[in-house]
Amino acid sequence: MSTQTPAGQRAGLRQWLGLVVLVLPAMLLFMMLTILFLAIPHMAADLRPSSTQTLWIIDIYGFLMAGLLITMGTLGDRIGHRRLLMAGAAVFAVVSLIAANTSDPAMMIVWRAVLGIAAATQMPATLGLVFATFADARQRAIAVGIWSGAISVGTGLGPVLGGVLLEAFSWRAVFLIAVPIMAVVAIGALLLPDHRNPAAGRIDLASVALSLATLLPIVYGVKELPKNAPLALTAIAIGAAFGTWFVRRQLRLHEPLLDIRLFGNRTIAGALGVFLLAATALGGVYLLFTQYLQLVEGLSPLRAGLWVLPGAALLVIVSTLTPALVRRVPPGHLIAAGLTTQVIGYVMLTQVNAVGGLPLLAAGFFILYPAVAPSMALTTNLVVASVPPHKAGAASGLATTCSDLGISLGIAVIGSIAAAIYRTDIATTLPTGLPERTAAAARESLDSAVPAAKTLSPELSTALLTPAREAFTSGLNTAAVIATVIAASAAILAVATLRHIPRTPAN
Structure with a gap:
């Protein structure tokens, strides 16, 4: 009806x-x-x-x-x-x-x-x-x-x-x-x-169950890898096994949950792969950027939000201009240019320090954040235009899925790596004389160290927060290195798989 x-x-x-x-x-x-x-x-x-x-x-x-x-x-x-x-x-x-x-x-x-x-x-x-x-x-x-x-x-x-x-x-x-x-x-x-x-x-409820049984164990394994490698690798292996089962089932079904054959289309595979990589790189760094503002720089939530606002405004502006730009520049080249610009921003974040690092951090973020807009704005149209009309709904769903999945993967994977680096660094730099409960909180995360430090004397609080903030910043720097590699890979993939797509006609 x-x-x-x-x-x-x-x-x-x-x-x-x-x-x-x-x-x-x-x-x-x-x-x-x-x-x-x-x-x-x-x-x-x-x-x-x-x-x-x-x-x-x-x-x-x-x-x-x-x-x-x-x-x-x-x-x-x-x-x-x-x-x-x-x-x-x-x-x-x-x-x-x-x-x-x-x-x-x-x-x-x-x-x-x-x-x-x-x-x-x-x-x-x-x-x-x-x-x-x-x-x-x-x-x-x-x-x-x-x-x-x-x-x-x-x-x-x-x-x-x-x-x-x-x-x-x-x-x-x-x-x-x-x-x-x-x-x-x-x-x-x-x-x-x-x-x-x-x-x-x-x-197909079985396919739904298999998709979640693939994704969640792998994510769990990635997060647990620094703490319990045998358990983490087992979880990843289980997820991979379910993933293989999922793919084989989709190829057999007449009406699959996910039409795997769509990925045989060069444009679809390229556009979705590029967008997934771009969103993954951004997701983890975006989280760490906002945490740096409050936990390292000590900004209030409102002031931290205001530091995000210029980047968000630029993202909207570039997203709005992208359909006009693609009339002059082929979409593959435009997406690759945006990702290359992101690389510059991520490289800047690799040099941020725990003290006085805000100007460089903000400049890098303002460069890299709006630069994801071409990929974000063009992916759905590229994918939908590459399939027959009766598959347009499934194709557009894939683009939205990549956005959600990429941001969440970035938080999980890059966030876990940054957390592991924090715990490794702070383990050797904590001051002596801390109450055990405070030391345990500080070893867990900077999120826990900051409120725990408020219970200490000013001298001991500074002695705790200085290495904790340096450890967090070290994790941010490493996350930015990883994001740089991911964004550069996405730019290369965009050129390799999307360069054949012509500019959008003016009419």
């Missing part, structure tokens, strides 16, 4: 108000990928998570959102995208309220995971409803552009909004902000047409 706008009919006020309803969750759900970046030091002071638990709290949301996007898109086709959007918004609001009142780090991981599932129900529903609401081709293109821009704005402004909320309230406000917004979405969805696809394929 479908009550979408009749073909060719131009949208009126009701449809444009409906677009506002669809843009709100698109912006908020991607904002929730990064909004905790500035909140984590304050959350850690209350919940006292381990460094590994901290990474899970941040990235489990993105992993489950990415892992279930395609599944939820199929579910929306079967039961109706509007119904799924309303249900997802209601669940997101309720669970956000619960998470805001959670005092246990393990339960916070659980609630962030549920939020990721609720987010996955809404993202494909919003895009499906954009297409159902706007039948006129020109208006639909404008609506899709606004929807895509909302994702860029949400990702960029997450830490900024987090800083504002933390300045006025506590870290719990970063969850509570979702409650009224999702209430508006659940009610405002009544403005939207009901849309479903009677010919939608069935949901």
Whole structure:
């Protein structure tokens, strides 16, 4: 059943108000990928998570959102995208309220995971409803552009909004902000047409389970590798085995969860590979950048958020200009140029020091952050344009999945490496005479060391925080080296796989 706008009919006020309803969750759900970046030091002071638990709290949301996007898109086709959007918004609001009142780090991981599932129900529903609401081709293109821009704005402004909320309230406000917004979405969805696809394929639950059984053990293994190598390698091996099973199953199914054969297309494989690498490099460094602002420089949440704001504004500007630039420059070259610019920014971050490092850190971030925009803005169009119309939905879902998955992988992999370097460095530089509980906290992470230092005398506090901040900065420098290599590899891949794509015609 479908009550979408009749073909060719131009949208009126009701449809444009409906677009506002669809843009709100698109912006908020991607904002929730990064909004905790500035909140984590304050959350850690209350919940006292381990460094590994901290990474899970941040990235489990993105992993489950990415892992279930395609599944939820199929579910929306079967039961109706509007119904799924309303249900997802209601669940997101309720669970956000619960998470805001959670005092246990393990339960916070659980609630962030549920939020990721609720987010996955809404993202494909919003895009499906954009297409159902706007039948006129020109208006639909404008609506899709606004929807895509909302994702860029949400990702960029997450830490900024987090800083504002933390300045006025506590870290719990970063969850509570979702409650009224999702209430508006659940009610405002009544403005939207009901849309479903009677010919939608069935949901292969076995494939869903296999995809998660592949991803989560590998991520767990990467995070545990510095602490327990045998257990970590076992988990990675288990994930790889499930991954092999998943791929073989997809190749056998008539209606696979993930059409592996799409990756045989050079453009699709190249665009998605480049975007995944770019998002991975950015995800880990973005987190460490925001932590440096508060934990090393000692900035308030609001001031830290304001340091993020110029980079976020530049990201939006470059994203907006990219469609015009690609009329003059082939997309593969434009994406490669952006990634090469990112390399310059990452190299600058390798030279940041714990003392007086803010100007260089900010300059590097302002260069590298907006430079990801060409890849972010062009990937979906490159992928969708390379498949037959009946596979366009699956192809666009892959692009969104790569964004979520890349940012979360960066937090997990690069964040774990930075944490391991911190623990290695601080183990040999801690001052003597510390209470055992304080020393244990300092050995875990800088998040734990800063509040623990407040219980010490000024002299001992300085003696603790100086090496702790140097150890953290060493981890940041190493993370930037890794990001440099990843971004350079992505630039080379862009030239190798996308250079055949011509410029977009002016008309």
